[in-house]
Amino acid sequence: MRTARLTVDPAFRVGPVRRHTFGSFVEHLGRCVYTGIHDPGHPTADADGFRRDVIDLTRELGVSTVRYPGGNFVSGYRWEDGIGPVEQRPRRLDLAWHSTEPNTVGVDEFMRWCAAAHVEPMMAVNLGTRGIQDALELLEYCNVPSGTHFSDLRRANGAADPYRVKFWCLGNEMDGPWQLGHKTAREYGRLAAETARAMRMVDPDLALVACGSSGTTMPTFGEWERIVLTESYEEVDLISAHAYYREEDGDLASFLASAVDMDRFISAVAATADAVRAAKKLDKRIHVSFDEWNVWYRLRAESPPPTGDDWPVAPVLLEDRYNVADAVVVGSLLISLLRNTDRVHAASLAQLVNVIAPIMTEPGGRVWKQTIFHPFAQASNLASGDVLRVAIDSPTHETAKWGDVTDVDAVASHDAETGETVVFVVNRSTTEDITLEVDVRSLGAVRVLAATTLHNPDHTWAATADDDSSVAPRPNATATVTDGALTAVVPPVSWSVLRIGR
Numbered sequence: 001m002r003t004a005r006l007t008v009d010p011a012f013r014v015g016p017v018r019r020h021t022f023g024s025f026v027e028h029l030g031r032c033v034y035t036g037i038h039d040p041g042h043p044t045a046d047a048d049g050f051r052r053d054v055i056d057l058t059r060e061l062g063v064s065t066v067r068y069p070g071g072n073f074v075s076g077y078r079w080e081d082g083i084g085p086v087e088q089r090p091r092r093l094d095l096a097w098h099s100t101e102p103n104t105v106g107v108d109e110f111m112r113w114c115a116a117a118h119v120e121p122m123m124a125v126n127l128g129t130r131g132i133q134d135a136l137e138l139l140e141y142c143n144v145p146s147g148t149h150f151s152d153l154r155r156a157n158g159a160a161d162p163y164r165v166k167f168w169c170l171g172n173e174m175d176g177p178w179q180l181g182h183k184t185a186r187e188y189g190r191l192a193a194e195t196a197r198a199m200r201m202v203d204p205d206l207a208l209v210a211c212g213s214s215g216t217t218m219p220t221f222g223e224w225e226r227i228v229l230t231e232s233y234e235e236v237d238l239i240s241a242h243a244y245y246r247e248e249d250g251d252l253a254s255f256l257a258s259a260v261d262m263d264r265f266i267s268a269v270a271a272t273a274d275a276v277r278a279a280k281k282l283d284k285r286i287h288v289s290f291d292e293w294n295v296w297y298r299l300r301a302e303s304p305p306p307t308g309d310d311w312p313v314a315p316v317l318l319e320d321r322y323n324v325a326d327a328v329v330v331g332s333l334l335i336s337l338l339r340n341t342d343r344v345h346a347a348s349l350a351q352l353v354n355v356i357a358p359i360m361t362e363p364g365g366r367v368w369k370q371t372i373f374h375p376f377a378q379a380s381n382l383a384s385g386d387v388l389r390v391a392i393d394s395p396t397h398e399t400a401k402w403g404d405v406t407d408v409d410a411v412a413s414h415d416a417e418t419g420e421t422v423v424f425v426v427n428r429s430t431t432e433d434i435t436l437e438v439d440v441r442s443l444g445a446v447r448v449l450a451a452t453t454l455h456n457p458d459h460t461w462a463a464t465a466d467d468d469s470s471v472a473p474r475p476n477a478t479a480t481v482t483d484g485a486l487t488a489v490v491p492p493v494s495w496s497v498l499r500i501g502r
Helices: 050-062 074-077 107-117 133-142 150-154 185-202 223-232 250-254 258-279 324-339 372-384
Strands: 001-009 013-016 023-025 065-068 092-094 099-101 120-123 167-170 209-210 240-246 287-295 346-348 359-361 367-369 385-389 391-393 394-398 403-406 407-415 418-425 435-438 447-454 478-484 486-488 494-501
Touching: 001 133, 001 407, 023 287, 050 359, 050 367, 050 372, 050 494, 065 107, 065 346, 074 133, 074 258, 092 394, 107 133, 133 185, 133 385, 167 185, 185 209, 185 403, 209 223, 223 240, 223 258, 240 258, 240 346, 250 324, 250 394, 258 287, 287 324, 324 346, 324 372, 324 407, 324 418, 324 447, 324 494, 359 391, 372 447, 385 435, 391 407, 418 435, 418 447, 418 486, 447 478, 486 494
Parallel strands: 001 435, 023 065, 023 346, 065 120, 120 167, 167 209, 209 240, 240 287, 287 346
Antiparallel strands: 001 391, 013 385, 092 099, 359 367, 385 407, 394 403, 407 418, 418 494, 435 486, 447 494, 478 486
């Protein structure tokens, strides 16, 4: 059996575990909102029509923030269509996803859902077909207590207290030619700066996210970030990164090593931001909001939007069914996000319900967990204190996309107050069990508090509404601590969580 040697030491601190790393995303896309979070006829629906079973799973998932209302959808969205009496709200064409938007759910409903789900809203503004004035009016509606047109309109619509939204995304994927209002980097950078400057006149304490590249394969990647930040560096706090991964042509080994690309993506964006910082001779540092990431099989039949005269409400779109390998990749991407906590200050798993999502629903019926639910829930609920960089001495294997990669990848968190350390591990080998030997002498006298592994001999096993629990994290009885060494056996294509403490 192959052996991987790891070292965990509180001195290897990267930065704090950031709750905003465990955000998610709700877009008016497919069945994410309608028959997803909102299903008035459902037996568990509350007074606003929101499914309590979905709210319960959102809490269990450990989501901290939710980005809303898009995504591509936001670039054609009129937010004022979704306020006031529901029966008076207009139906609009959604050009992003070739659907009809009934506007049954809007700003006020979403804010009430956030309160019920115990999550913080992250709002996106339309810088595609609209601009500065629209962003200011939405901010006034959300954050100003009273005494102005839009704040008093919010109060008239039933919300006496302001929502005090802190995080705001300045548009979405404006580098993409598919985006309504697509702009050059210079055009967008100037608009982002002007919008940010105006919004800070209303509320100087906002956290503002500029649009970075929508992927590393974009021809403008790197140069886009440089130009956008050259225009807006002084006015914004974060720059976004978006990445989706999938197994292609049966290349499981490359797919399992997708975090190699995420690490490189984060490093490149951070380096570009730091270059602009140096050129401008500023102390302020721009960080990364990785506010779209997941596994997404774009070419599957459920992904293409409707066409022609077909403009349905809430069509089935992007409803990927995830298997065990997909869950291991999601776990590995969480390892990357945590490992880069010094530069990644926010992230959003895209999306939350039905649309490339950890939670699935049947209209009016059952709710169930996809395989990717488990690594996210474990990382969100167990990581605390500081993120520790894990020194890894592991066997390697060759991949077609990324060259040689280690069989094992890992990160750890250490909570000095409780004394608990959690090691998150993926075995990226497609065939080999790995024995972990983790040097934990620096932690003192510790014992195994719990150890679990998500694995199935058939890595293509996928959950369904009929069975979402027979493959889930199970106790790993091989985990022991002896003489300052934590040992455990992790099977191929697996995600493991090892908790140790006094």
